[in-house]
Amino acid sequence: MAPATYFLLVSFLALVTSQAIASDPSPLQDFCVDDIHSPDMHALTLMKVSGFVCKDPMAVNADDFFKAANLDKPSDTMKSKVGSNVMQFPGLNTLGISLARIDYAPLGQNSPHTHPRATEIITVLEGTFHVRFVTSNTDNGNKLFAKVLNKGDVFVFPQGVIHFQFNPIRDKPVVAIAALSSQNPGAITIANAVFxxxxxxxxxxxxxxxxxxxxxxxxxxxxxxxxxxx
Structure with missing residues (x-):
């Protein structure tokens, strides 16, 4: 094999390997329901997937994949979130998705934050509100993307970018549904983390x-x- 061809082959394999290591592995089983009631939740000797102890498959039932309706209940706070991630919905473990309803009172906001493990897509159910996200550092600085969303509109926030939403209207609330590409997306609120x-x-x-x-x-x-x- 010519040296140039060998080098290209090695480089290609290295790229493929790095991409595989950088992403979450595909599930090797139908499910791994988070056994939130396990007394040995943090025991290293137990089978864990995505950091959680797997419930005995023989003990899994339909209720592990069900959550009683709570997305139809608004809150009275300036910005409240009612959702389903792996911490509240054990059956989501390893499935790579979570969901939340977010209510914005008049002039309410969801402060600048990031989700280190997930892309977010948001749909407006009621009202009009503003969404923003900022790109990573570049030679030209950090670009701000801004959009005004109305009922039925959809917007996506790339994984890891700083983003925020706010309701500028003084007399009308906003209701939105957000879906995220991780069962445990995490959230880093910038002001809280820094100060x-x-x-x-x-x-x-x-x-x-x-x-x-x-x-x-x-x-x-x-x-x-x-x-x-x-």
Whole structure:
């Protein structure tokens, strides 16, 4: 085999292998219902898939794949979320999907955040609201994508990007359904993570990062202390 051909073959195999390692493996069984009642939930010796103990398949029944209706119930908060991920819906484990209803009161918002393990697609059921996401760092900066959604509109947020939504109307709520491509997508709320970490990030580091006085950082961190209920 010619050296150039050999090099191309090795490079191709390396690329395929890296892609395979970077993504979640395909399920090798029909299901792995999260055994949330297992007393040995964190035991390393038990069979786990996606970090959860698998319930004995012989003990699995239809109720493990069912969740009583709760997506028809709104909330009175500025922004509330009622959903189904693997922590509330054990049958979702390894199935790579979750669902949430989000209610936005007038002027309510879902603050800038990311889902490190999932793409999100959102559908508006009632009302009009604004959606935004920001791209990763590039030589041209971070581009903001913005759209106004009305009833029936659909928008997608790529995995891992910072995004947010808000209802700008003063007298009408918004109802939306969000689906995510992971049974446990995770969420990192940017302000909470930066200013409310435990222990706190050094004020000097944040002051330099945000190019403000350290006193400003101290004030911001104080807003996220537990006793302030942030």
């Amino acid at each position: 409310g970490s435990k222990p706190p990030i050094s004020g000097d580091v944040l002051a330099k990062a945000f190019q403000v006085q350290k006193g400003t950082i101290d004030w911001l961190q104080a807003q996220f202390r537990e006793n302030n209920h942030y």
